[in-house]
């Protein structure tokens with residue numbers, strides 16, 4: 263068990279997170295935010311193919327997700343690579359933005375690796391936004407093995423920072439940006455988030 267860095271503690275005047283009125287309904291499966299995302303995209307053969315759902319409690323900004331550890335995700339023989347597990351946590355935490363309907367990127371991710379996770383395991387993830395302060399979104403996640411109520415194998419606290427679509431347009435490699443901008447579905451998804459007041 264480790265202590266958290268101060269930047270992961272919300273300020274006293276932070277706001278309680280609120281689900282956006284047009285957020286996916288409780289239990290609804292969220293689609294991939296980008297086909298080629300290593301975490302959730304269907305176009306990445308070795309990706310995590312993580313599947314996230316809006317949490318059941320309508321009063322919480324929460325997500326559940328599942329990730330099955332494949333042989334291509336190994337670090338040590340027969341065990342998931344720690345960086346892959348951190349990716350699963352990051353992706354699940356990033357999915358919370360669907361419920362807030364903001365675009366945000368990971369600024370900080372602090373991870374505890376509590377138990378080894380064998381290949382073939384389904385990692386059951388839960389993530390929740392704990393507070394919002396301006397552009398800063400504070401969140402926490404756990405990953406359990408052996409079932410949704412099994413022992414915690416990994417956990418993380420994170421700080422996401424809200425950004426505009428321009429963050430990606432200005433920083434992404436031009437060919438992928440162009441391909442994304444040429445895809446009407448991708449543009450529609452991005453714009454829907456950007457108009458969030």
Ligand SMILES: CCCCCCCCCCCC(=O)SCCNC(=O)CCNC(=O)[C@H](O)C(C)(C)COP(=O)(O)OP(=O)(O)OC[C@H]1O[C@@H](n2cnc3c(N)ncnc32)[C@H](O)[C@@H]1OP(=O)(O)O
Pocket residue numbers: 269295352353356365366367368369370396397398421423425451452455
């Ligand atoms: C179309 C749909 C697509 C949707 C796409 C969604 C993709 C999700 C994918 C999963 C998630 C990821 O992996 S995202 C990929 C990994 N992350 C990244 O690539 C981010 C790289 N970093 C950056 O681009 C930048 O550092 C930002 C955007 C995070 C922050 O830069 P900035 O916008 O200039 O903001 P800045 O003024 O520095 O900081 C704002 C406030 O946040 C605090 N802050 C900033 N960074 C940190 C930090 N690391 N640790 C603590 N605190 C921090 C500052 O102290 C400040 O607090 P105060 O002074 O206001 O109090």
